[in-house]
Amino acid sequence: MAEPLLRVEKLVRRFGGIIATDNVSLDVAAGELHAIIGPNGAGKTTLISQLTGHLAPNSGSVSLGGRDITHLPAYRRCALGLARSFQITSLLFDFTAADNVALAAQAHAGTSFRFFANARKEKGLRDAAHAALDRVGLLHRADVVVSRLSHGERRELELAVALASKPKLLLLDEPMAGLGVTESQRMVKLLQELRKEVSIVLVEHDMPAVFALADRITVLVYGRVIASGDPAAIRGNDDVKRAYLGDQHVVTHHV
Amino acid sequence: MKAFTVSKAVTALMLAGLVLLPLYSQASGNIFILTLFTRVVILALAAASLNLIMGYGGMMSFGHAAYLGIGGYAVGILAQEGVGSGFIQFPVAIAASALYALVIGALSLRTRGVYFIMITLAFAQMAYYVASGLARYGGDDGLTVYKRSDFSGLINLGNRVQFYYLCLACLFGVIFLIWRIVNSRFGLVVQGLRSNEQRMQAIGFPAKRYQLVCFVISGMMCGLAGALLANNTDFISPAAMYWTRSGDLMVMVILGGMGALFGPVMGAVVYLLLEEFLSQITEYWALIMGPLLLLIVLFGRGGIMGLLGRFNRG
Amino acid sequence: MLLVVEQFLNGLQFGLLLFLLAAGLTLVFGIMDLVNLAHGSLYMMGAYFAATFAAWTGSFLLGAFLALGATLLLGIVLEVVALKHLYGRDHLDHVLATFGLILFFNEAVRLIWGPAGLALPLPAWLTVPVPILPGIHYPAYRLAIIVVALLVALLLYLGVMRTRVGMLIRAGASNREMIGALGINIKLLYTLVFGLGAALAGLAGLMQAPILTVQIGMGENILILAFVIIVIGGIGSIRGAFLAAIFVGMIDTLGRAFLPNLLRQVLSSTAASTAAPALSSMLIYLLMAIVLVVRPEGLFPANRR
Numbered sequence: 007m008a009e010p011l012l013r014v015e016k017l018v019r020r021f022g023g024i025i026a027t028d029n030v031s032l033d034v035a036a037g038e039l040h041a042i043i044g045p046n047g048a049g050k051t052t053l054i055s056q057l058t059g060h061l062a063p064n065s066g067s068v069s070l071g072g073r074d075i076t077h078l079p080a081y082r083r084c085a086l087g088l089a090r091s092f093q094i095t096s097l098l099f100d101f102t103a104a105d106n107v108a109l110a111a112q113a114h115a116g117t118s119f120r121f122f123a124n125a126r127k128e129k130g131l132r133d134a135a136h137a138a139l140d141r142v143g144l145l146h147r148a149d150v151v152v153s154r155l156s157h158g159e160r161r162e163l164e165l166a167v168a169l170a171s172k173p174k175l176l177l178l179d180e181p182m183a184g185l186g187v188t189e190s191q192r193m194v195k196l197l198q199e200l201r202k203e204v205s206i207v208l209v210e211h212d213m214p215a216v217f218a219l220a221d222r223i224t225v226l227v228y229g230r231v232i233a234s235g236d237p238a239a240i241r242g243n244d245d246v247k248r249a250y251l252g253d254q255h256v257v258t259h260h261v
Numbered sequence: 262m263k264a265f266t267v268s269k270a271v272t273a274l275m276l277a278g279l280v281l282l283p284l285y286s287q288a289s290g291n292i293f294i295l296t297l298f299t300r301v302v303i304l305a306l307a308a309a310s311l312n313l314i315m316g317y318g319g320m321m322s323f324g325h326a327a328y329l330g331i332g333g334y335a336v337g338i339l340a341q342e343g344v345g346s347g348f349i350q351f352p353v354a355i356a357a358s359a360l361y362a363l364v365i366g367a368l369s370l371r372t373r374g375v376y377f378i379m380i381t382l383a384f385a386q387m388a389y390y391v392a393s394g395l396a397r398y399g400g401d402d403g404l405t406v407y408k409r410s411d412f413s414g415l416i417n418l419g420n421r422v423q424f425y426y427l428c429l430a431c432l433f434g435v436i437f438l439i440w441r442i443v444n445s446r447f448g449l450v451v452q453g454l455r456s457n458e459q460r461m462q463a464i465g466f467p468a469k470r471y472q473l474v475c476f477v478i479s480g481m482m483c484g485l486a487g488a489l490l491a492n493n494t495d496f497i498s499p500a501a502m503y504w505t506r507s508g509d510l511m512v513m514v515i516l517g518g519m520g521a522l523f524g525p526v527m528g529a530v531v532y533l534l535l536e537e538f539l540s541q542i543t544e545y546w547a548l549i550m551g552p553l554l555l556l557i558v559l560f561g562r563g564g565i566m567g568l569l570g571r572f573n574r575g
Numbered sequence: 576m577l578l579v580v581e582q583f584l585n586g587l588q589f590g591l592l593l594f595l596l597a598a599g600l601t602l603v604f605g606i607m608d609l610v611n612l613a614h615g616s617l618y619m620m621g622a623y624f625a626a627t628f629a630a631w632t633g634s635f636l637l638g639a640f641l642a643l644g645a646t647l648l649l650g651i652v653l654e655v656v657a658l659k660h661l662y663g664r665d666h667l668d669h670v671l672a673t674f675g676l677i678l679f680f681n682e683a684v685r686l687i688w689g690p691a692g693l694a695l696p697l698p699a700w701l702t703v704p705v706p707i708l709p710g711i712h713y714p715a716y717r718l719a720i721i722v723v724a725l726l727v728a729l730l731l732y733l734g735v736m737r738t739r740v741g742m743l744i745r746a747g748a749s750n751r752e753m754i755g756a757l758g759i760n761i762k763l764l765y766t767l768v769f770g771l772g773a774a775l776a777g778l779a780g781l782m783q784a785p786i787l788t789v790q791i792g793m794g795e796n797i798l799i800l801a802f803v804i805i806v807i808g809g810i811g812s813i814r815g816a817f818l819a820a821i822f823v824g825m826i827d828t829l830g831r832a833f834l835p836n837l838l839r840q841v842l843s844s845t846a847a848s849t850a851a852p853a854l855s856s857m858l859i860y861l862l863m864a865i866v867l868v869v870r871p872e873g874l875f876p877a878n879r880r
Contacts, residue, residue: 554675
């Protein structure tokens with residue numbers, strides 16, 4: 007079997023006496039869309055934060071393309087091709103949409119220790135920004151300051167920012183959180199397009215979306231992986247039904 | 262230039278006033294006003310350098326006066342040791358400031374927020390005590406600079422008008438540099454870090470490195486102001502880096518409008534003229550100035566530039 | 576030996592005074608999230624009040640008690656009139672507004688008491704040397720400072736750890752919304768906490784007054800020391816402030832006393848006497864730098880996560 011793009015091995019993270027990530031192992035193959043689901047408090051965001059380097063695990067390892075990145079800081083992982091979106095929108099609110107994306111492009115196009123030339127006039131960066139905005143359908147809002155964008159637009163902008171860093175692997179932390187029905191549908195369509203170009207780890211509560219999109223699904227309960235497999239297998243898994251899908255309606259209404 | 266705005270008009274007027282001031286001074290024979298404005302211009306330069314890290318970089322330094330002292334002592338000490346050339350004094354002043362900024366910045370940037378304020382304040386106070394302990398260079402009493410920096414005939418700092426224009430040129434030069442920096446790749450990263458550090462890390466920027474470089478650049482600019490200040494007063498003492506001086510600089514930046522290119526100039530002009538004006542009315546001018554600052558904080562968000570900007574939005 | 580014991584006690588005494596100052600500062604910061612530069616002004620006011628009231632009443636103790644009450648009252652007035660409007664604002668706003676207050680207080684003192692300093696003479700019974708060890712005497716007043724400050728520290732500890740108000744204070748430090756949700760009069764609590772902090776600063780000022788001159792700006796340098804203590808001890812932590820204050824008081828006092836001799840062992844005597852004053856005043860800042868490198872969040876942070 008070929009080396010997976012992302013390999014997580016026996017990851018453990020404790021907060022005081024609570025084990026938020028309990029011996030989690032999972033692989034993401036190149037080109038795959040791998041969904042991580044689980045009830046609230048299952049430790050999904052904690053796991054994502056360890057993958058992106060915002061949180062250090064107590065033990066275990068994370069490797070990207072065969073390279074151990076367990077102890078690299080967030081910005082180095084990003085340089086290696088790992089991009090993320092945040093569950094709670096995290097953007098530069100006093101910058102325009104285009105500036106937000108252009109900065110992500112800038113991080114991956116040469117040094118930023120340039121002090122004199124006007125960066126907003128660098129054609130390469132602007133083109134990359136506009137292309138990424140176009141990709142998520144936000145080009146017409148390029149010059150609007152983020153604080154004036156709607157919630158749905160901000161979620162799309164999060165994606166554009168992640169895309170602009172030309173990642174190998176995209177970690178999406180609940181991209182549909184807080185979106186209305188039509189906005190959610192647009193997001194699913196967008197993800198369907200994106201998955202052709204980039205491998206994706208998707209953390210999401212929206213079950214229909216997950217089952218429509220995912221190649222494989224890993225189910226997390228109380229920080230432990232209780233099942234992992236293709237959507238059909240997960241649907242048929244008794245443990246999952248008992249632990250999770252049985253009260254699916256409860257969970258989805260929590261969001 | 263795009264549209265005409267009130268703030269642009271006021272800024273242009275103020276700059277024109279600064280440029281033409283020596284003419285007025287000579288025509289009216291009012292020498293005092295030129296001396297006063299030389300000080301205003303030098304402190305505006307210091308405030309502009311603080312604005313780079315505070316307004317654009319979000320780094321609230323409460324120890325910026327340390328550079329005034331370091332720049333000033335570089336000139337004073339070299340002059341006392343027989344090195345009178347400005348071509349040596351000024352680069353040394355700037356380099357010494359850079360070195361101090363590098364060390365203090367590397368330490369202070371390990372923390373953030375209010376810690377950063379306290380730590381920069383504490384280190385500046387340390388610099389103050391060190392200067393007070395320099396017995397060879399006057400200790401507490403300070404050091405008289407008997408001869409102004411010598412630029413081998415290129416410019417004569419002993420001449421009031423020439424010196425004023427040198428200071429003004431330095432101010433404009435620094436503001437031009439800041440303008441280029443904040444619109445450059447580097448400047449966008451620094452401003453992005455002010456806005457959302459976590460996001461910037463996530464898209465691949467190591468935050469500290471950029472902030473530290475910005476901190477050092479700002480320190481160098483303020484060191485230049487220090488070198489000019491020592492020449493202006495022919496004297497340098499620990500008082501130049503006393504913490505209230507750092508407070509003054511912060512007030513100028515905020516009064517003028519943080520993150521506005523010409524805000525610190527506006528702030529310095531208004532603050533120092535107000536001080537001058539109040540001290541002519543009463544000996545106890547700080548009795549008015551203190552509560553005034555409180556009121557500005559409570560009611561005057563965005564500073565003068567913000568206020569002028571409001572005229573346009575209606 | 577005699578000198579060592581004496582300097583050691585001096586260090587302890589100075590450290591305890593610093594603690595009184597830092598405790599108020601860190602309480603106010605921890606609970607109201609307010610950075611109060613004018614805390615040093617309250618320290619100064621405590622000293623001026625004490626000198627004035629002692630002169631009026633002719634009694635040191637009575638003067639001290641009146642001064643304590645006066646600073647408490649001044650703190651409450653200050654909070655109600657000015658500072659409470661700053662809660663929830665940016666830290667930078669706090670710095671600026673309270674910087675303005677310092678200007679105001681310094682000038683007000685100059686207007687009322689004049690630019691020259693005041694003296695606060697001690698009563699005779701406090702000036703006698705007290706034997707503490709065989710052959711070693713120590714001034715009664717400095718011993719009294721140590722005892723009073725330790726008592727206050729103990730009361731503060733018991734007050735914060737054991738009483739209902741203390742519980743609210745700790746709850747406030749870790750979770751501001753929670754006390755609001757409990758239906759406690761949060762505004763009153765804040766005013767009281769600020770008053771308490773002011774009284775602590777005033778106490779430190781009035782106790783220090785007989786040792787130093789009472790003068791304008793006396794609160795500013797010591798305020799910066801209090802900041803250093805908070806940085807070293809960890810923000811919002813009373814215990815951290817206590818330990819760091821003792822530590823800083825010791826290092827500063829012992830450094831000034833013994834560093835010149837130590838330097839003379841390694842340097843020529845002229846070089847040593849030049850370097851010693853600068854170096855000894857740098858010591859605590861160097862200590863702060865080391866703490867920042869090793870533990871940027873301070874040695875005893877209040878909320879460990």
